[in-house]
């Protein structure tokens with residue numbers, strides 16, 4: 001593709017993303033490329049990279065265009081993006097050439113709007129902070145209250161692209177061997193600073209096409225997610241329930257901790273996710289897991305009241321901690337979404353708590369950085385459930401970083417730990433008084 005044709009594809013994809021507001025942007029992008037097989041690998045990578053950058057600067061681009069009185073359509077967003085990332089008006093005019101496969105030529109008005117962006121930077125001092133950091137206006141005050149003086153550091157880190165993190169399946173291979181094998185497949189990685197299973201890959205690489213991935217030796221999993229699994233403290237003698245198992249990321253990590261022994265039940269309400277999890281369990285050689293799909297009625301729960309040593313609730317949440325990976329999610333997040341999620345999490349916690357045996361533990365986790373879903377949720381739960389107490393993790397020594405053993409709750413953020421944002425609380429059901 002010519003550079004102009006690439007820009008044309010970027011504009012078209014951005015229009016698709018805007019029109020399919022309810023679909024995640026990466027799903028829309030995948031569909032877009034599937035329908036245009038003629039776009040080769042290199043061009044596809046270029047168009048994707050540009051789109052993710054535009055999504056990462058979406059509010060700022062809209063702010064600039066409104067400020068100069070321009071329409072905020074995809075065409076002007078892309079042109080403004082090019083100007084604000086260093087192209088001159090002449091260069092942008094060449095790209096918008098009007099030739100075959102190129103975007104239509106810039107109109108006189110468009111040229112004038114863009115001229116006023118010459119020598120401007122993406123960030124402007126008089127931009128509101130919520131725009132600068134690409135968070136919804138209603139979310140910014142919540143985060144400001146939580147992070148205080150650290151707000152700028154926290155929100156800048158949340159704007160950076162996330163690293164590509166892998167978890168080595170110790171059931172199949174040592175981390176050092178996996179690292180070497182990955183290198184032989186052309187992918188360099190480093191041991192992660194916090195997780196004993198983790199490898200961090202340099203740059204953007206396609207790990208899913210490696211033999212290691214196909215053979216179940218590695219899984220893609222953020223370091224924060226690996227730490228949550230570690231905080232459950234599961235061991236090979238236990239009976240464990242992963243209440244919101246989804247596609248099984250944390251189940252897989254817990255199965256490794258349990259050396260494929262004991263029993264894990266991986267449950268969820270979402271059939272497709274559970275099927276995906278089953279496929280991953282097979283690939284990873286994990287056979288101490290059974291799956292369960294929740295149906296209407298609570299019989300399944302009733303029969304298993306107080307029978308599990310550990311129950312993990314990796315709750316459905318706002319995903320605000322993963323905004324580095326999903327820049328479009330931040331644009332879609334609404335205040336009533338948060339209220340609904342908080343109510344749902346509370347219901348799930350109530351059901352899951354019933355299953356924890358005396359002296360057993362309930363581990364609550366979210367990939368959210370919002371207090372309402374995290375600390376406030378746990379405070380509310382403890383008021384309603386005095387039979388539970390917060391306790392420090394009892395994970396076998398040496399698996400977690402030392403300070404993780406001292407705290408019953410943990411908030412991870414990209415700024416502080418270079419992980420996604422995660423919250424975790426460990427609670428224990430007290431023994432009934434005689």
Ligand SMILES: C[S@@+](CC[C@H](N)C(=O)[O-])C[C@H]1O[C@@H](n2cnc3c(N)ncnc32)[C@H](O)[C@@H]1O
Nearest residue numbers: 244245246247248249250268269270314315316
């Ligand atoms: C954060 S995701 C889980 C991710 C998964 N644990 C992992 O590590 O890959 C939350 C999951 O909760 C599930 N869920 C939503 N409502 C639920 C409910 N009432 N009971 C159980 N699971 C539920 C969703 O289908 C989703 O898969």
